[in-house]
Amino acid sequence: MNNKEAVDFQIHNNSSFAHVRKLATDYKNRNDGILQKEYWDNLLSIKKRAVLESDQLIAKVTWCFEEIGKIQDKYVESFIHFSNDEFYEGWCLLEICENITRSLDMHYQEKNNEFGIEFIRINTKKFQSLFPYKLFISPGFLMKTRCSVCNKLITPRNYCGHENGEIYDGEMCHGIAEDIEPLEVSIVENPVQKYSVIDKDSYDYGVIKYIIKKISSPWDAWDYKKSKKLVPKYTKVGRNELCPCGSEIKFKKCCLRKKQEIDHFDFTF
């Protein structure tokens, strides 16, 4: 049994996790949406015991349940923000969902959407694709990095033995930046940090508002198809009529050539 298989087995069969498993699988029926405190308290207690007993497998399993809980909660919170017209705040939480899911994937992947992670993964992408954000700020900075487990400086020749992304005593190993020296700021279309949106208040969030009005729960299914359609003011204009843009030129010699199209969405609920 490899590591992932061992984790999977414990997640689904270990009786120590029976209560948190039930809470995590019951995600659609929570009254206020997010996980109760007992979920986190329960996991903390199991983790402390596992670390004391040097049981790295059980410590890793508690970490997986923690990440599952965070993904569920952040997704629900993003929906709450969308419902309150706080779109940028919701966008940032979806990015957190994405990042935590990526980390969790390294150690555990559900098979039958029992924790809703696959649903959240797909819906996160769908929501993100409807956002109008085009440009992002991307900083560049110099730094040294320390290992979060042993605190040693990470350099090519100085390998501390801890793998970035691996779980040690129930915590994920990562690099901690220090001696940070800002160097540059770029404007990019494909950022790693999606929260660095330029001018977030000047966008039209109409498409997302439409979806949120139509669904009552973050767990409702919906889908869409995107196509290009002519801008409405040009749809009923004859080729030889004057162009609606006000140029005094015939439509066929003016905007018809420029293919004035907008995104059109067909939604299914």
Place this chain on the structure above:
Amino acid sequence: MSTNEIKFQEEISNIDFDSAIDTCSSDPEFKKKLLMANVLIIPDGKSSKNNNIFPVTTTELYRYLQKKSPSQVKLDIATKDEDYVELAQHSDLLNLPTIIVSGVILPIIIGLITNYIYDELKSDDVIVKSKIIIINESGDNILIEYNGPANEYESTISKIFKK
């Protein structure tokens, strides 16, 4: 740059192992050790504190190449540990460190880098930026620069073997 666009440039370079090693440290014993390499990762520049700047992928790639390289590859990195700093840039781009490589070893290194991109990232759906300086014992040194999708990396760079 769109995800399908490839920028591939090939030009004569006056950088070689000696000139690259000369700028990275003032320690003659350390420089002598670096001259044993036939694959050398070199910095992209110096910081204001005179540290050697490498992209943030460098440590992982160095360890990967160390682990996977056959015995004929003598790999090293042109910096002492205490002078090593990383440049973190947060666009969704895999910026690889600049590598000087002997021409005879080049096909091995290209294959290993391609495997690294796939094995470590579990994806060939990223944009890769890579600079390789090929040392030709019988002619000019060539700098090849690639900026494009990961799944076109090997086939594009391999064009250089056909020349």
